Amino acid sequence: MKLLVTGASGLLGINLALEAMSAHEVAVVDRGKLSGTPFRIVRADLLDAGAVDSVLDAAQPDGVIHCAALADLEACEADPDLARRLNAHLPARLARACKARGIRMAHVSTDAVFDGSKQGAYTEADVPNPLGVYAQTKLEGEQAVGAEYPEAVVARVNIYGWSPSGKRSLAEFFYNCLSNGLKASGFTDVTFCPMLVNDTGRILVKMLEHGLSGLYHAVGPQPMSKYQFGVEVARQFGLDESTISPKSVLDSGLTARRAPNLWLSTHRLSTALGEPLPVFSTGLDQFYAQFQQGYPQKIRSYQQM
């Protein structure tokens, strides 16, 4: 398949593109940050008039995986208009264009569409209730994709891994703090289901290959608190876990509200793919193996500024 990946200078896009290359011809959309990648770069700001059509004309893909977004919660609160244009209006335009051209589409959304008040795991049938601008606009985006192009697949993800900036993911935050002798705190009252971004990338490609349509939870199968996650990262890297202090998100001072429970059931997706999703410990082992093999440096080398 010829695949086009948006958001390639981001945490998910770059790792997904590298994973997909082993089986597919990959091109990516980038605004000007990347260079020297082993895949083709189509330069575009996707909010420019006509950009969606011109990148599809340039890449002629069979499938698009749309990772580009305003994914920083605080930035979304600061600029709701930009958040809506990127997270809701752009996916709608892309879905319309993909449908018109017969291109398969996977759209990436977030676990954060839920308010976290449920006891237990959320399924795809549960009704979202976004707590902030990021979550609200991401929900609008997934609904717009579903309305414009019902055959598209929408995946709610939660990811960690090595990013081009070196500081995009929570795992990098804990690693960077602890390896520099700094203290870190981790929320004990926020539960989530992290998945190594390379696994997420492989799964998103499989979802397109299998021709899945509709909404799926594509998160890790194991819920844990953000504090627990930090401790797991520290143990994996042989760093001092006692320098991570347990903290309540209510004392964080963050503007954007965080849902306390983002445990999402992955039953629908594992059934559709006919295989269990990768367990947390395997992903964390791979995250550490990547560190030993110089993968973080490789990822950062593609970013020119």
Ligand SMILES: NC(=O)c1ccc[n+]([C@@H]2O[C@H](COP(=O)([O-])OP(=O)(O)OC[C@H]3O[C@@H](n4cnc5c(N)ncnc54)[C@H](OP(=O)(O)O)[C@@H]3O)[C@@H](O)[C@H]2O)c1
């Ligand atoms: N990170 C997480 O923990 C997490 C959790 C749940 C869901 N998600 C979802 O997963 C997806 C990927 O997230 P991420 O963490 O990889 O995001 P990220 O690292 O912030 O990357 C966002 C990407 O979007 C690109 N982009 C933004 N505006 C653009 C524009 N106008 N034209 C072209 N590209 C543009 C950015 O390019 P520039 O570098 O040029 O700005 C960047 O490549 C998003 O849909 C996000 O909502 C992420």
